[in-house]
Amino acid sequence: MHPRLVALALTLCVLVSTAHTQTLTLRETDDVVGRGIVQITGVEAGAFVPDWWENNTLNWVRDERWPLLQPRPGNKRNIYAPSSVEIPGKGFRIFYGGWDGEDLGKDNIYSTTTKDFLEFGDRQAVINHGDFYHICNVNGIRFHNGSYRLMCTGLPADSNRNKPVVFASTDGKTWNNTQPPYPAKPQDTITMEGYTDYTNADINGMNVQLYEDGKYYIYFGDFRNFGQVHRAVSPDGTHFTYEKPVLDAERAVNDVKKFIVGDQPYYLMGLHMNGPRLYYALSTDGSSFPATHILFTHNGPEDRYIVAIGWVTVGDQDKPGRKIIGTLYGAGAIWALDHNRIFARWLQKKLVFQSDDGLTITGSSAIGPDRQLLSLGGSSQTGTLHLYAEDGITHLASTRVELEPETAYQLNFNPE
Structure with missing residues (x-):
């Protein structure tokens, strides 16, 4: 032999x-x-191990495809804000925002699918900016019945105050009962009671949703009152009541995922600040987070300015054994933040x-x-x-x- x-x-x-x-x-x-x-x-990666995150000992490996996703050919090419949603047994649906080969520089939301992040399906615009100047910074969740919900940043055409907007789908393809791309409307904007001067709040790129125990939570920041991540709660995902600040940090929150280890829940928050590194914070109750850790720094000039982060997870958030297998993030080589691509690192x-x-x-x-x-x-x-x-x-x-x-x-x- x-x-x-x-x-x-x-x-x-x-x-x-x-x-x-x-x-x-x-x-x-x-x-x-x-x-x-x-x-x-x-x-x-195997099941979530909180000790590694608490000790900040994590083996991140960059994807050889650098970036993982390029914009499609076209006049305006700038994609970022990835949000990965698992489809059990089939793979993942990835949502992202920006200008994916568009004629106009107005942000829309797009979607693609993948079985294993080796190959990707056709891309499609699912949400058009419609009555807004832009719709971006998407954060998606998928329910057990196969339906989806997106929360995005929307900038009204007549205002410079960004607000969260929400969209619903039964299959991830058709949104708000409209063939894609659905044109965003003012009535898609959430309301919030209890947050001081919510009308003038500028919630730009900091709108994260978490569904737990029949309630919708939003983690958000306000550039008009920057320095904290806040949380609000809603019975329907549209009408929110402010709770309190949950993290003191001048960071932009982009994702929160829940894990169960034994009988203990853990909540992993991902953050950025348009710079050379990403951050995370780990909580045991979701209502109070300790100081952030550096997740990792940029790998080269191509991802020097990091503008978004989204965890890639496998498994049910309410059952032990859920895994975080990586992170997708939006980044670019120039400070103007209008030439972004989507990169990946894997745990x-x-x-x-x-x-x-x-x-x-x-x-x-x-x-x-x-x-x-x-x-x-x-x-x-x-x-x-x-x-x-x-x-x-x-x-x-x-x-x-x-x-x-x-x-x-x-x-x-x-x-x-």
Whole structure:
């Protein structure tokens, strides 16, 4: 048998800890891989672990496609504000805003689908700015019955005070019972009681919805009174009553997702400030958040100015085991914020290959949430492959391997 086949067949075993043995194996697959690259599938993040977030130890890996989504050809090309909604068993529907190859520089809301973030379906404008100057900064949720709800920023044509607007769909395609794109109307604007001078509030790009226990919550900020994230509640998602500030920070809130670990809920907030980094805050009740952490900084000149963030999650928010597998974010290379693209980073298990001749290679990029790439060079290498958890610290297993460039492998990790 060829030595490489022997190595693949016998990649068994491996880390023995005081608690239990864990097994790591590789097998070759038919995926096409670039020159000098090894692709290893099987590294997608597992269930949410709050300790890693509280300690800010997270292994973020940038997607090799940089950006993940470009605007379509056209006169005006500027897309950002991604919001990913899981369709259980089928993949994801992604909403985003901006000018996706339009003639006019007025923001609309668009949608596409993907099974696994490897390929994307047709794009479609679902909400047109209509009676507004723009409609953008979308935040979407999907209910168990398959219906959807979007909350967006709307700038009225006769005002410079942005307000949240909402839209409903039974299937994610047709909105407010109108064939797409639905033209936004003033009556789509939410109301709010109890927030001081709500009429003059400027809620621009800071309108996040969370549905929990039969109630709709909005997390928002106000550029006329900046420095806090606030929360309001509604029985119907349209008529809100102000509650209180939940976070002291000069940050723009863009997403909040809920997780259950044991019997404890956790609420993960994502924020930005049109700069080189993203932020997050983690709460156990959703009504009060501690100081923010830096999530990560920009990777290069292409994503220097980050203008939006949306978590990518898998699983029911009210059941244990829900995962956060990555984040999509809008960013651009110039401060004017009108040349944005959509980028992706994935929360993955960490791979480190140590060759017998002393070379150390760490996974440097990804293709989607489950594939990690290692730059091997032009020749095969024999050595030890180490697998770490998504915190990048906790060692899970190791195995002896021979890696061949331009080859794809499937990783199987089985705690015993």
